[in-house]
Amino acid sequence: MRADSKTVLRQLKTAKGQLEGIIKMVEENRYCVDISNQVLATRALLERTNRIILEAHIEGCILDAAATGSEEERKEKIFELSNMIKKMMK
Numbered sequence: 212m213r214a215d216s217k218t219v220l221r222q223l224k225t226a227k228g229q230l231e232g233i234i235k236m237v238e239e240n241r242y243c244v245d246i247s248n249q250v251l252a253t254r255a256l257l258e259r260t261n262r263i264i265l266e267a268h269i270e271g272c273i274l275d276a277a278a279t280g281s282e283e284e285r286k287e288k289i290f291e292l293s294n295m296i297k298k299m300m301k
Contacts, residue, residue: 219263
């Protein structure tokens with residue numbers, strides 16, 4: 212992985228803590244809107260983390276393949292990125 216692993220791990224651990232908090236909220240039968248707000252906040256954090264990972268992938272793996280990789284490798288990296296973008300747009 213080319214992204215800063217300390218940043219990614221910190222954000223993922225934060226999301227994990229948020230998920231544990233959401234589970235506790237559900238177990239305590241807390242107010243629906245409060246739970247939903249926490250789900251949205253966790254989702255936003257995971258989306259930001261994913262962007263960091265993908266940006267590093269583009270700046271590292273894809274640019275390396277474009278500069279030094281074979282035609283097959285360049286096509287493969289573009290195909291992977293295209294599929295990831297499609298998944299993110301759903």
